[in-house]
Amino acid sequence: MRNVIAVAGKELRHYFHSPIAYLVMTVWAALCGVIFYILTAAFVSQALRMQMMGGMGAPPMSINEFIVRPMLQGILMVVLLFLLPLVTMRLYAEEKRSGTIELLLTSPLTDMQIILGKFLGALVLYSVLVAITFLYLAVLFFYGNPNARPLIANALGLLLFGAALLALGMWFSTFTKNQIIAGVLSMVIFLLLFIADWPQNFSSSAPVKVLAYMSLSNHLDNFAKGVIDLGDVVYYLSGVALGIFLTARSVDALKGRA
Amino acid sequence: MIEVAGLTKRYGPTLAVSDVSFEARKGEVLGFLGPNGAGKTTTMRVITGYLPPSEGKIRVAGYDVVDEPLEAKRRIGYLPESPPVYPDMTVIEYLAFVARIKGVARKDIKTRVQEASEKCAVTDVARRQIGKLSKGYRQRVGLAQALIHNPEVLILDEPTAGLDPKQIIETRELIRGLAGQHTVVLSTHILPEVSKTCERVVVISQGKIVAQGAPDELTHRLQGFETVLITIEGPAAEVMEKLHRVGGVQMVEPRDAADSRTTFEVQAEKGRDVRAELARAVVESRWNLLELKTSGMSLEDIFLKLTTKDVSEDSVARNQPSALLEGLHAEADRSEQH
Structure with a gap:
């Protein structure tokens, strides 16, 4: 555990010594802000209109349903597909390029300690991003009365979604010495996984159903609604496990060659 | 360990x-x-x-x-x-x-x-x-x-x-x-x-x-003979013949010649020091002996001998370092001076 933390600390240090952490955080905070503003403004004008029309019988509009859900499910998810590769692309590619991989692999560390350390470092940076999002959402409590409980599910969903992407991105980073290639590869694969459920709209054959199950976006539905479904949790955790397992295999293969 | x-x-x-x-x-x-x-x-x-x-x-x-x-x-x-x-x-x-x-x-x-x-x-x-x-x-x-x-x-x-x-x-x-x-x-x-x-x-x-x-x-271990370098002032052909006749000498080759001085490389049987006899032979013939020294096989020669296939045994024995090795020599000398 001590070794895992040492490696994780090193990764975090790299993120914050380089512009990467600041770039990712700034982009994220700015986009969150814009999206949050637009959704809130739309919500307010909609609510006013309903009030003027005197819709007394209609149920009150839900803040969770009109602001939080579209923010997480619709938009930020897509942003993550492009932002998280920036976080993971350097994890192994940079060590391979600079030769420091030789230091790590000849130290008394197991491969798994190195992998978990790297994953943990990336996860901590990502948790900061999630925290930023929820800082915005916290504003809602001052001016409205959103339901707090679904937010827990929302946060958990966002974390799990990101964790799966990070683990897979780390795997892609073991393929090459070139960070850009690792990053672009991650983006493409993430995007494909994201749209894997689209064929569902016009077909319902078995392979299409499998594809739809694999889709990253499908499993965020429940979380975005505020529901924690065990199946979805298992889905994202398997994504994390798969990413870590494949990274381990890839590092093994790395050693067999030069 | x-x-x-x-x-x-x-x-x-x-x-x-x-x-x-x-x-x-x-x-x-x-x-x-x-x-x-x-x-x-x-x-x-x-x-x-x-x-x-x-x-x-x-x-x-x-x-x-x-x-x-x-x-x-x-x-x-x-x-x-x-x-x-x-x-x-x-x-x-x-x-x-x-x-x-x-x-x-x-x-x-x-x-x-x-x-x-x-x-x-x-x-x-x-x-x-x-x-x-x-x-x-x-x-x-x-x-x-x-x-x-x-x-x-x-x-x-x-x-x-x-x-x-x-x-x-x-x-x-x-x-x-x-x-x-x-x-x-x-x-x-x-x-x-x-x-x-x-x-x-x-x-x-x-x-x-x-x-x-x-x-x-x-x-x-790798050197099969002793090498001596000798510089003599005298008629080169005669000197060479005389050196050849010294006991234990297997080969004599001129290496350098300037005016009447010639440097010869003499190879003798392994383990036999022929320097004293060479000196006596030269002096008896009333030529001038200017320099006499043994020349061991350097690590460079061994290295070349061991690692190069296309370099003939002969050129290794003759102490002819390649340009590359000369460069290394020069580098070593430089570092020595500091």
């Missing part, structure tokens, strides 16, 4: 190292000598556990590097060909990180970092970012990294590559200072380095060991 037995390493169909066996005893400095691409780096990478061997057994401090990799790695300090440093870290941060992953106890990290940076003379740049340091400093930070956990075994891959002559001298002194407390294996393709730092040499060429032993021992 290090036992390598029957090490073979293949990269796919290419054979990088073939059936290499050697041993490094506790506290000695073992030189790994060979031309570029001979398999030095591969061998070192297998010893450090970075690459798995295709065949063979490697034990470091009694631990098999394949079966008990963590125990073996704990006892090895390794400096790869290019120092494995993180350019965005400061020297202190970097050394502290390496100390942690090498298993130095938390309370000892500070003192170990201090000691290693003093030993490798990087204390004055301790708070600078490694990426902003010169090549020489970076190399020394790499060396400090290898020493940080006070390992029993040090594996140094071309530790002086890319340094200036002054730094080369300092690094060699540092390495010699490490002998005794640590077992050191260093690789190089620079010959003077071996005779200056190593007690024992393993010469490797095309993935195979071609010779091993102390530098002097190798010289002695």
Whole structure:
């Protein structure tokens, strides 16, 4: 555990010594802000209109349903597909390029300690991003009365979604010495996984159903609604496990060659 | 301390190292000598556990590097060909990180970092970012990294590559200072380095060991005759004939001629010192003897002899170093003057 933390600390240090952490955080905070503003403004004008029309019988509009859900499910998810590769692309590619991989692999560390350390470092940076999002959402409590409980599910969903992407991105980073290639590869694969459920709209054959199950976006539905479904949790955790397992295999293969 | 037995390493169909066996005893400095691409780096990478061997057994401090990799790695300090440093870290941060992953106890990290940076003379740049340091400093930070956990075994891959002559001298002194407390294996393709730092040499060429032993021992074993250089003022043809008739002399060849002076290379039977008889012969003929000296086979010659196939035995024996080796000589001489 001590070794895992040492490696994780090193990764975090790299993120914050380089512009990467600041770039990712700034982009994220700015986009969150814009999206949050637009959704809130739309919500307010909609609510006013309903009030003027005197819709007394209609149920009150839900803040969770009109602001939080579209923010997480619709938009930020897509942003993550492009932002998280920036976080993971350097994890192994940079060590391979600079030769420091030789230091790590000849130290008394197991491969798994190195992998978990790297994953943990990336996860901590990502948790900061999630925290930023929820800082915005916290504003809602001052001016409205959103339901707090679904937010827990929302946060958990966002974390799990990101964790799966990070683990897979780390795997892609073991393929090459070139960070850009690792990053672009991650983006493409993430995007494909994201749209894997689209064929569902016009077909319902078995392979299409499998594809739809694999889709990253499908499993965020429940979380975005505020529901924690065990199946979805298992889905994202398997994504994390798969990413870590494949990274381990890839590092093994790395050693067999030069 | 290090036992390598029957090490073979293949990269796919290419054979990088073939059936290499050697041993490094506790506290000695073992030189790994060979031309570029001979398999030095591969061998070192297998010893450090970075690459798995295709065949063979490697034990470091009694631990098999394949079966008990963590125990073996704990006892090895390794400096790869290019120092494995993180350019965005400061020297202190970097050394502290390496100390942690090498298993130095938390309370000892500070003192170990201090000691290693003093030993490798990087204390004055301790708070600078490694990426902003010169090549020489970076190399020394790499060396400090290898020493940080006070390992029993040090594996140094071309530790002086890319340094200036002054730094080369300092690094060699540092390495010699490490002998005794640590077992050191260093690789190089620079010959003077071996005779200056190593007690024992393993010469490797095309993935195979071609010779091993102390530098002097190798010289002695490989040279089949004694060579004397003699400079004489007199009629060259007659002198040559006369020298030939001296007992034990097998071959006489003119090497240099200026005015009436000629330098001859005389080869005599192994173990026979013909200098006194040569001198007497010259003086009896009333020629002037200007210079007389023995000429041993240098490490360069041995190296060439062992590692080059297309160089004929003859040219090696005649002491004709290639332009490359002359360059190395010059480099060594330069570093000597500092």
